[in-house]
Amino acid sequence: MAILKDFQYHAPESVDEALDLLRRSGKPVLLAGGTFVLNTLKKAVAYPTDVIALRKIKALQGIADTGEGISIGAMTLLSDIASSPLIRERASVLARAAACVATTPLRHMGTIGGNVASRFFWVDLPAALVAVGAKVEWAAGSGKKVLDIEKFLALKGPDAKGILVRFLIAEKHPVGEYFRHTQAMEVDLPLAALAFAARKQADGLKDVRLVVNTALSPVVRLKSVESLFENTKTSRLKEKEAAAALRRDLEGGKLDDYRLQCLCGDMEALVERLKRAKT
Ligand SMILES: Cc1cc2nc3c(=O)[nH]c(=O)nc-3n(C[C@H](O)[C@H](O)[C@H](O)COP(=O)(O)OP(=O)(O)OC[C@H]3O[C@@H](n4cnc5c(N)ncnc54)[C@H](O)[C@@H]3O)c2cc1C
Known part of the structure; x- marks a missing residue:
């Protein structure tokens, strides 16, 4: 049986603090809902020295109507996306896709940020986010950027390292x-x-x-x-x-x-x- 090795656990309270930890850690891994990370930690080839949990960062949480569209924090649970009246009304494909992911317990743990940031081709949410023309707020060493989801999904190598803050959906797609x-x-x-x-x-x-x-x-x-x-x-x-x-x-x-x-x-x-x- 694989054994969990030692690592430093951090729970920063701001995006800047998390970015700083990312910069200073040897082999860091960001932890959102953990449905993927916790499953793979024991098997990791490049075992992390530092696990940086994102759950205390307020800027990554919640679904809101900004007046210009919907903002969905990266730490929003898949179950909250599936049941949100705002998302169902204005971006129903996203609510439907979130409702399809795995099982009820997993949707109560897994986040939209973890789904997209995993960059696996097989995950459900990227297609729905492209369908509603979402943008991504992305914090990296070079600062905060807002990118079209299609551009974000194409980032590779060092450009793909950073923290997904939130998703912005401007248009209504009922x-x-x-x-x-x-x-x-x-x-x-x-x-x-x-x-x-x-x-x-x-x-x-x-x-x-x-x-x-x-x-x-x-x-x-x-x-x-x-x-x-x-x-x-x-x-x-x-x-x-x-x-x-x-x-x-x-x-x-x-x-x-x-x-x-x-x-x-x-x-x-x-x-x-x-x-x-x-x-
Ligand atoms: C049994 C099982 C079934 C599954 N079925 C499906 C399915 O049907 N459809 C599907 O789409 N997925 C599925 N998944 C995959 C996974 O559960 C989901 O994609 C989930 O949304 C991941 O979210 P999380 O918060 O748990 O991510 P985590 O496991 O915490 O993180 C996933 C990755 O994203 C990175 N990350 C997380 N948040 C951020 C952030 N804000 N910024 C930058 N990087 C970040 C982490 O470092 C990690 O590399 C399944 C997983 C399991 C174990």
């Missing part, structure tokens, strides 16, 4: 859907997922965003499908046409047949749902 396929009943991690967000007006859908997560590479926006849907009344959308546009968007990615079939089925189901929806 229409949202999240489809997800798992590998097997007993392995609930997503194998493929499709996130959709938009506004619906009398003359058609607006600000349409469709994002695919294949769990194999970074999330991909479906630009052909987006332009097919934009400004189109839902009654005019066609299931097969939308699925063909999805195939075009994903063709370069050499996706396996199984995932492609799943996602084409999702696309058809999405069009069907949009046509049936009254509002």
Whole structure:
């Protein structure tokens, strides 16, 4: 049985204090809800010298209406995102994606910051955050920055080291859907997922965003499908046409047949749902 080795535990109360600890520690690891970190600590190849817990930092907590949009602290629990009336109303795809993660106990421990900062391709929330055009407030040695989520997800190496402070969602995307396929009943991690967000007006859908997560590479926006849907009344959308546009968007990615079939089925189901929806 693997044994937990010694490390220094820190619980800073501000982002600056946490950044300072990150700078001064030999091999630090940030700890949010710990659902991933605690699972891997015993097996870590590069064992951490310092564990920096983020739970006491107020700036990383809470869901708020800022007047310009929604702010979601990085330490917000997945269960709070899934049940938040504000997020359900303005960014429903994000609430749906959070509700899909793992199991109820895990959603009561895991945070949105840990989900995104883990940078695993297979996690659920990045596709939904790209679908609502979220921005990320990021604190690093070079100072605080606000980045588009797509730019944040592309950061690599030393640029990817820092503290995720909060997510900002400026636009309202009340229409949202999240489809997800798992590998097997007993392995609930997503194998493929499709996130959709938009506004619906009398003359058609607006600000349409469709994002695919294949769990194999970074999330991909479906630009052909987006332009097919934009400004189109839902009654005019066609299931097969939308699925063909999805195939075009994903063709370069050499996706396996199984995932492609799943996602084409999702696309058809999405069009069907949009046509049936009254509002
Ligand atoms: C059994 C099981 C099932 C799971 N199923 C799913 C699933 O279905 N879908 C899914 O998406 N995920 C799943 N996960 C993965 C994980 O639980 C979630 O992604 C969760 O949201 C991680 O959040 P956390 O707060 O627990 O992160 P932690 O474990 O605390 O941290 C994860 C990583 O992010 C870093 N980090 C955390 N917060 C910050 C921050 N603010 N700034 C910078 N870095 C930070 C940590 O250093 C660490 O590297 C599963 C995990 C387990 C154990």
